[in-house]
Amino acid sequence: MENWIDFLSRYKREHNLSQIKLAERLQMTQGGVGHWLRGSRRPTLQTINEKLEVLGLVYLEAQAMVVERDLVREAQGSYATEQPLSAQALRYASFRFPVLSWADLQEGLPTASELQEQTDYMPAGNAYWLPVENDSMNAASGKSVPEGMLILVDTGLEVQPGKLVIARQPGKSAVLRQLIEEGGERLLRPLNTRYPTVLCEPGCEFLGVVVRVHGIF
Template sequence: MDIGERILRKRTEMKLTVRGLAKLVEASPATVSQWENNRTLPNGKNLNNLAKIFKTTPTWILNGKDYTANIPLSSNVAEAPAQYNTKSLPVLSQVQAGGWMEALDYRSLGNDIEWEDAPSRASDNSFWLRVVGDSMTSPVGISIPEGMLILVDPDIAPENGKLVVVKLDGTDEATFKKLAIDAGMKFLKPLNPTYPTIPINGNCQILGVVIEAKFKL
C-alpha cells in the first residue's frame, strides 16, 4: 500500500469526502486528490494535520510503519501516550547532508527515503543523520556513539558549546562535532578525547545545530 492508498483508506473509513477531508486538513480538495493519486506528498503542517485527523502518526502515513506497541499488563514499563505534535523528517546520508543546504527539498533525494518522527519544534528544513564512527563517544558526560540518530536544525544559530554538523571545505560529506569558540577563534571539538580538535576559521560551512538524539533498536 502506498501513501495515496493509505490516505484514501483512512478517508473512506471515516466516511469523509475529499472536500470534507480538505476542510479538516485546511488544504484544498485538489491537494487532497493529488495526495491520493501520489502526484504530491503531504508534508509539514499538512502531514501533521492528517495524522491528527486519522489518529495515527506521520510515519504511518509516509511509510506504513506505526511503532505503537501493545504492552502486556505484567510488564514493568508503561506505554507512552500517543504523541501527535510531531513531523516526519528525512534520514540523510553524510553525502546528502553535505549538500542539504543546496537542496532543501526532500523530493530531490529520490523515492527511497527513510523517515523518522521529529518534534514539531524542529524547522521544516531539519533532517536526521546517523552517526558514523566513535569521535563523539565520550567516556564521561554526554556521549553520542555510532549508530545513534541526531536531529539537525539548519535554522538555529550555532553558538559556543553547541553540537553541530558541518561540511569542511574540499569534502562532500558532513561531520558531527562540538563547536568551541575561544577569543574569536572557532574549533570543532570531538567528545572523544583521542581525536584532535579542528580549527575552522573560514574553511567550513555549518549545516545545522543538533537538537535531539535517539537510538533505534
Template sequence: MHIGDRVAAEMAAKGWSEGELARRAGVTQPTVHRIISGESKSPKRDNIEKIAKALRVSSRWLWDGGVKEENESFDANVEPTTGPTRYYEYPEISWVQAGVACEAMDLFNVGDFEAIHPSDAWAGPNGFWLKVRGPSMTSTNGMSFSEGMIILVAPGSDVENGQYVVAKLIDTNEATFKQFIWDSGKAYLKPLNPAFPTVEVDNTWTIVGRVVDAKWPRSVL
C-alpha cells in the same frame, strides 16, 4: 522583565522545558522559543492566551507584568487535559547527501533516503536525520552520542556556543558532527571524545545545520 522573561520564569518554576510548555499550551516549540528569546516582538494574542492558560496565570500579567494574577478561567477543582504531542516526520539521509546544500533540496524527493523517523522537535521544512558514525562524539561522562544513534539536523539554523552541529568542508562536501565552540573570537568544532582533535572553523568550513534531537532508532531496540 518582558513577556518572554515572565514566561521563562513560570516555566522554570514548574520545571518545564520549551517543548513541555508547547505541548501543554497547544502551540509549537519554536513559537515558545521566539517568545522567550524576545525574537517575537509582537506575539499573537491567541498564543499568549494559550500559554497563560497552561501556566495557570493571567494573560494580562504575562503582557504587562505587575502583581501576578492567577488565570481567571482556571478552576482549581478541574484538572486540565493536555492535547496530543505534536510530531514531525523527517527522512534519514546519507552523510554524502548531508554534504550538499540540503536547505535547497526537497529531501522527500531525493529517492534514496534510508527511513523516516518522527520527532517532537521542529527542524524546519528541510530537516533530516543522520546516523552517527564512529566514536568521536562518544564521551565517558556527560552528553554522549554513540555510533548508531540518529541525530536530527535543522539546516541553516543559527548556532550558539556549546550547541551541536553538522559542518562540512566546502571543497569536498565532507560532513562531520561536532560541538560548536566559540572561544576568544574564534570558532571550533570539538569532539566529545578527547582522543580526537578539535578543529578550528576557518573559511574552508561551513555549518550545515544545528542538531535539535537525538535518539536510538527503533530498529536497534
C-alpha cells in the same frame, strides 16, 4: 482554521518568539499574524503552505491541517481522516523527518528520503535525521553521542558555541562536532579526545544544530 492556529501558536511558544519575531519569520506584519492567532482572519491552504516554506518547513504541508508531506494521498483541501483532528490533538502531534546519509550532505540537502523517523519535536526550520557512523563523539564521560545513534538536526536554529553541530569545511565531508570558541576563534571539537580539535576555516558551513539523540539505529 483551529489546527493552523494551534500549530502557529505552538511554533511561537516552543521557539520562544514574540509576535513581532514570528511576524518577521513569516515575512508579514505583526497585525496580520495577530489576526491569525486570534482566528479573526483565515488564510487559504495555499497561503499556509507558502508560509510553511518561508519558515523552512519543507517537509510539511497543509491539507486542511498540518501533515507530513506525501504521507497522505488525499486531494488538497480534504481532511486526512474522516473526522478533523482537534486543536488539542495537534498540540501533541508528531512529525516525520527524513533519515539522510552523510553522502547526502555533500551538496545541498535533498528534499525527500524513502526512510523517515517520527518525533514530537517542533522544528525551527528544515530538520533531518542522521546516523552517527564513527566514535569521534563517543566520550569516556559526560556528554556522549556513540556510534549507531540517530541524531535529529535542525537547520533553523542559530549556531552557538557549546552546541553540537553538523559542519562542512571547504573541500571536506561534513562532520558532527561540538562548536567551541577560544580567543575569538571558532573551533570544531570532537567529544572523543583521540580525535583532533580543528579551526573553522573560512567558508566553513553549518548544516544544522543537533536537537535530539534517538535510540540505536
